[in-house]
Amino acid sequence: MSLQNILNNWDKYRKGHEAGGHHVYEHMWSMVIDLNKCIGCGACSVACYAENNLAVVGKDRFEKGQAMHWLRIERYWDEPNLKPTASDEFQQHGASFLPMMCQQCNAATCEPVCPVAATYHTPDGLNAQVYNRCIGSRYCSNNCPYRLRYFNFYSFYETSWPEPLNLQLNPDLSVRDKGVMEKCTFCVQRIRTAKDTARREGRKVRDGDVQTACQQSCPTTAIVFGDMLDPESRVTKLWKAHEVELGKTAQHKQHPEKRGYRIFEGLNTDPCVMYLERVREV
Amino acid sequence: MKDINEDIKWAQINADVLRSMETPRLGYWIAVATCVAMIACAVVAEIYQYKHGMGYGLLNWPHMWDIYIATFIFWIGMSHSGTLLSAILHIIHADWRKPIYRFAEAMTTFSLMTAGLFPIIHIGRLWNMYWVLPYVTDRGIWPNFRSPLVWDAFAISTYLTSSALFLYIGMIPDLAICRDNARGWRKKLYIALSLGWRGDDRQWRNFRRTYLLMACFLIPLAVSVHSIVSSDFAMSIMPGWHVTTFPPYFVAGALYSGCAAIITLFVLLRYFFRFEEYMTIAILEKTCKLTFAIAMAWTYLNLIEFASTWYGHDVASKEVLLQKFYGPYAPFFWMMMFCGSVVPFTLAIRKFRRHIPTMFVVSLLLNLGMWLERWMIVTPTLANAYHPIAWDTMWPGMVQWAIVFGSFGWFGLLFLVFVKIFPSVSMYEVKEMVYHRRGHAGKDTEEVLHRPVEGVRATTGRPGLEGA
Numbered sequence: 001m002s003l004q005n006i007l008n009n010w011d012k013y014r015k016g017h018e019a020g021g022h023h024v025y026e027h028m029w030s031m032v033i034d035l036n037k038c039i040g041c042g043a044c045s046v047a048c049y050a051e052n053n054l055a056v057v058g059k060d061r062f063e064k065g066q067a068m069h070w071l072r073i074e075r076y077w078d079e080p081n082l083k084p085t086a087s088d089e090f091q092q093h094g095a096s097f098l099p100m101m102c103q104q105c106n107a108a109t110c111e112p113v114c115p116v117a118a119t120y121h122t123p124d125g126l127n128a129q130v131y132n133r134c135i136g137s138r139y140c141s142n143n144c145p146y147r148l149r150y151f152n153f154y155s156f157y158e159t160s161w162p163e164p165l166n167l168q169l170n171p172d173l174s175v176r177d178k179g180v181m182e183k184c185t186f187c188v189q190r191i192r193t194a195k196d197t198a199r200r201e202g203r204k205v206r207d208g209d210v211q212t213a214c215q216q217s218c219p220t221t222a223i224v225f226g227d228m229l230d231p232e233s234r235v236t237k238l239w240k241a242h243e244v245e246l247g248k249t250a251q252h253k254q255h256p257e258k259r260g261y262r263i264f265e266g267l268n269t270d271p272c273v274m275y276l277e278r279v280r281e282v
Numbered sequence: 283m284k285d286i287n288e289d290i291k292w293a294q295i296n297a298d299v300l301r302s303m304e305t306p307r308l309g310y311w312i313a314v315a316t317c318v319a320m321i322a323c324a325v326v327a328e329i330y331q332y333k334h335g336m337g338y339g340l341l342n343w344p345h346m347w348d349i350y351i352a353t354f355i356f357w358i359g360m361s362h363s364g365t366l367l368s369a370i371l372h373i374i375h376a377d378w379r380k381p382i383y384r385f386a387e388a389m390t391t392f393s394l395m396t397a398g399l400f401p402i403i404h405i406g407r408l409w410n411m412y413w414v415l416p417y418v419t420d421r422g423i424w425p426n427f428r429s430p431l432v433w434d435a436f437a438i439s440t441y442l443t444s445s446a447l448f449l450y451i452g453m454i455p456d457l458a459i460c461r462d463n464a465r466g467w468r469k470k471l472y473i474a475l476s477l478g479w480r481g482d483d484r485q486w487r488n489f490r491r492t493y494l495l496m497a498c499f500l501i502p503l504a505v506s507v508h509s510i511v512s513s514d515f516a517m518s519i520m521p522g523w524h525v526t527t528f529p530p531y532f533v534a535g536a537l538y539s540g541c542a543a544i545i546t547l548f549v550l551l552r553y554f555f556r557f558e559e560y561m562t563i564a565i566l567e568k569t570c571k572l573t574f575a576i577a578m579a580w581t582y583l584n585l586i587e588f589a590s591t592w593y594g595h596d597v598a599s600k601e602v603l604l605q606k607f608y609g610p611y612a613p614f615f616w617m618m619m620f621c622g623s624v625v626p627f628t629l630a631i632r633k634f635r636r637h638i639p640t641m642f643v644v645s646l647l648l649n650l651g652m653w654l655e656r657w658m659i660v661t662p663t664l665a666n667a668y669h670p671i672a673w674d675t676m677w678p679g680m681v682q683w684a685i686v687f688g689s690f691g692w693f694g695l696l697f698l699v700f701v702k703i704f705p706s707v708s709m710y711e712v713k714e715m716v717y718h719r720r721g722h723a724g725k726d727t728e729e730v731l732h733r734p735v736e737g738v739r740a741t742t743g744r745p746g747l748e749g750a
Binding site: 002003005006061064065066067072074100109112113114115116117133134135136137138139141142143145146147150151152153154155178179180181264267 | 334335336337340341342343344345346347401404405406407408410411413414418419420421422423424425426428429430431432435514517518519520664667668669671672674676
């Protein structure tokens with residue numbers, strides 16, 4: 001019985017999220033994005049639309065701010081103008097790009113505010129979103145400092161994939177109806193498949209077994225994905241090389257070549273995505 | 283000037299109040315029709331939204347909440363006045379509340395019934411609303427007890443139950459008076475509702491005790507309810523929401539809008555039901571003074587919030603504050619400051635305070651200011667939070683406005699039904715007030731107080747020992 005369950009597992013329920021959802025992780029999926037390599041082509045975003053059944057909302061709804069882009073390429077034109085020549089609208093060196101997907105925070109601000117616990121932390125270090133449980137209070141999106149959660153304002157499936165486009169939908173995950181929140185899952189269906197394959201073959205998940213759609217489609221390999229708990233994985237090595245650590249609110253390092261940083265880590269959200277700063281020409 | 287005419291006869295009090303419940307005139311039906319039409323607007327909008335999704339209200343990313351939540355806080359806030367008047371003033375023995383607390387309490391219950399609709403309306407899949415309640419199932423799935431929205435569900439349902447109960451308990455002696463004067467279906471209704479009230483000593487003793495107990499229970503509850511509603515914001519990490527002073531600020535704002543609404547309804551009831559004998563200018567003045575004091579407390583808390591943000595030097599919070607000052611929503615922000623902090627000074631001036639049409643307009647302006655305040659809490663933070671790429675200005679669409687508009691009709695309808703079925707002035711408490719103000723029992727009271735009780739034979743000549 002469930003009441004029994006809550007009494008027996010009181011310790012589990014009682015513990016807060018002071019140090020994140022879980023204390024023992026099986027994996028810690030993480031990403032490294034090298035902004036130096038990013039050319040802003042948007043292939044990752046397109047791949048994400050195809051992989052995750054993201055609704056194409058159309059121009060009108062996009063302008064109303066009702067788009068569903070789990071992975072968005074943000075363009076910034078406000079890079080310091082290093083050669084103040086004229087009243088250029090844009091900088092000499094063009095825009096800077098910032099691909100933003102769910103940061104899979106270990107101390108996610110969206111998790112504690114959900115009234116029905118539709119978003120929670122998995123032992124994989126992922127910030128999961130259970131569509132069936134979501135009632136659409138949208139508090140999680142309001143409390144996300146990155147604004148990386150998107151809401152199904154309409155039954156997008158009715159118009160997004162007119163026949164025969166519905167045949168290109170990915171059968172590995174659901175098509176969401178109106179009224180639920182969704183966001184980047186780090187391609188959880190691919191992680192699931194890789195874990196199942198590894199278990200079937202009686203081995204651990206190896207680095208490179210899981211490739212996210214965005215990583216796969218990036219022409220400049222700016223995106224690296226892997227398990228932080230695997231000491232040999234590429235992400236672990238990159239995080240180490242750039243002296244960025246999980247569980248900190250500020251990284252203290254001096255060397256200019258250590259470009260790693262996490263967005264808004266001062267808010268103690270403990271995101272799992274590390275960005276490598278873009279090096280600017282002087 | 284006296285709060286109430288002390289020479290008024292008890293029978294006159296009964297007659298005046300019961301008259302207000304007589305068969306309604308044309309004006310009443312027009313008011314009811316208006317309210318129903320307003321509700322119809324909201325119902326059409328809600329059906330549309332239910333069928334097609336939340337997007338038609340022009341909610342968007344990042345404006346996931348908007349005037350639904352603002353109006354929700356507004357109605358919750360309005361519900362605090364009844365508790366203030368009936369419970370807090372009851373405990374501190376401010377007896378001028380007696381002629382006006384009944385409708386204030388009804389307002390509490392009805393505004394809670396209105397407020398409770400908004401969380402349901404605003405969620406994306408409202409058919410699953412009950413998931414926020416901790417019901418026991420074999421699946422072992424519980425709501426997330428750390429979420430302020432779940433606390434909201436608890437706080438509001440508790441407050442609604444208690445305030446409805448409090449309203450009802452306080453009405454029992456009056457319902458008995460109605461029962462004694464009613465015919466037809468009303469008689470049946472009042473017989474059931476008055477729970478066999480005869481007005482004997484034992485009943486009065488139990489009644490007093492229960493009433494006091496409920497009053498004591500309700501005060502911390504009322505304070506906690508709006509503190510919890512403020513947690514919806516204060517518990518988040520968003521700039522402009524994550525403010526430590528929010529709980530007292532919300533409670534002050536709640537009492538403020540509630541008091542302003544009391545003045546509005548005071549004027550309306552006094553005019554339409556000719557309650558000049560009970561809702562006197564002296565009582566209006568006292569209510570106005572109270573509202574003024576609360577308005578100043580609210581202004582102070584507002585300034586504290588600005589100052590702590592300003593001197594706190596948190597970049598994001600400061601940006602939100604500056605955007606309130608001169609961003610796209612600035613006209614509404616300054617209107618809120620004007621209505622909330624400048625207009626109440628009319629309450630401090632005796633001449634205005636005693637002029638009923640002025641007070642009617644002022645009370646409406648105060649509530650407009652309080653509604654804007656709630657909007658200015660919710661929206662600027664969503665518009666200018668941490669991540670600059672998500673900065674956006676959104677103006678609510680017709681679907682949202684229609685539902686907000688309709689909520690006023692729903693509140694009005696509940697109130698209109700109430701004033702015709704239940705006494706909107708507490709008869710027994712007005713009698714008590716008159717009795718205490720006189721300092722002695724008048725001729726008509728003597729008669730009632732020394733009426734021989736049937737079935738009890740005086741065995742001794744000494745008073746107090748009858749039936750011994």
